Amino acid sequence: RYFYKYVPPRPLEEIDAELKALEAEITGLLQEVVE
DSSP states (O other): OOSOOOOOOOOHHHHHHHHHHHHHHHHHHHHHHHO
C-alpha cells in the first residue's frame, strides 16, 4: 500500500465517447463477418 498512487477516474463524457467508438468498431467488424 506504500506504492499505491491514487489516480482520479476519467471524466464520464470521455469514457462514454470511447465506448461509443468501440461499439461502432465492433458493429462494423460484425457486419463484415455476417456478409
